[in-house]
Amino acid sequence: MTTQSAAISEIFSSLQGEGTHLGERHLFLRFEACHIHCEYCDELGKVGHDFDLLSVMESLKRLNRERGPHAYVSLTGGEPLLYHSFLKVLLPAMKEEGFRAYLETNGILWQALEQVIEWVDVVAMDVKPRSVTKERSFLREHRQFLCLARSRETFIKMVCSKEIDLSEFKELCEMIRRTSARTPLLLQPLSSDAEGHEDPELMRLLGELQSIGLAILEDVRIVPRLHKILGIR
Numbered sequence: 240m241t242t243q244s245a246a247i248s249e250i251f252s253s254l255q256g257e258g259t260h261l262g263e264r265h266l267f268l269r270f271e272a273c274h275i276h277c278e279y280c281d282e283l284g285k286v287g288h289d290f291d292l293l294s295v296m297e298s299l300k301r302l303n304r305e306r307g308p309h310a311y312v313s314l315t316g317g318e319p320l321l322y323h324s325f326l327k328v329l330l331p332a333m334k335e336e337g338f339r340a341y342l343e344t345n346g347i348l349w350q351a352l353e354q355v356i357e358w359v360d361v362v363a364m365d366v367k368p369r370s371v372t373k374e375r376s377f378l379r380e381h382r383q384f385l386c387l388a389r390s391r392e393t394f395i396k397m398v399c400s401k402e403i404d405l406s407e408f409k410e411l412c413e414m415i416r417r418t419s420a421r422t423p424l425l426l427q428p429l430s431s432d433a434e435g436h437e438d439p440e441l442m443r444l445l446g447e448l449q450s451i452g453l454a455i456l457e458d459v460r461i462v463p464r465l466h467k468i469l470g471i472r
């Protein structure tokens with residue numbers, strides 16, 4: 240990765256399948272690499288190719304002409320903020336062409352966010368319970384990240400499985416309340432199969448998590464992944 244190029248695995252037009260902008264038409268720019276390994280990840284292993292600024296901008300403009308208009312360009316991954324040097328040239332170029340930036344991120348690399356947040360319109364930030372990811376806790380990093388992100392339109396997504404630890408869930412909700420209490424928290428079930436059918440037991444647990452969350456936060460929603468249900472990319 241350089242300031243002028245980045246490993247990108249896909250550029251395409253589709254519906255936004257997650258979060259508060261569910262159902263909008265977005266352009267997606269999928270960056271290849273991630274720095275952590277969530278146990279449930281279905282994105283790692285998608286091989287990227289080196290794209291320079293010109294070729295990314297040409298692809299975005301062509302897709303927007305053919306399939307647009309699009310509400311946002313979703314920067315997704317992998318972890319887009321690993322490519323912050325490239326984003327520092329890409330995001331201003333996107334703005335010049337009238338594109339709005341929607342950053343999908345694991346909510347950990349706050350130092351990188353600091354460098355690009357002035358060009359970001361929406362932050363779709365993950366908060367990751369270690370009981371679900373089997374990674375380490377990122378509580379401290381998530382707090383710093385949310386402190387910066389709250390200056391933009393932001394929502395938090397938490398992927399939940401039956402293995403979620405309730406005391407860890409409460410601790411994460413308390414962190415959100417202390418940092419940015421009004422930021423919506425979206426609970427997303429970890430789909431039990433490729434078609435996105437949910438396990439009834441997990442859906443009951445999500446209802447319980449929502450009740451626990453609403454005792455701490457103003458806005459806690461349960462939002463499944465639309466693109467899995469519709470069977471689209």
Ligand code: SF4
Nearest residue numbers: 273276277280317345
């Ligand atoms: S942060 Fe996202 S891309 Fe990275 S391992 Fe976890 S689910 Fe996969």
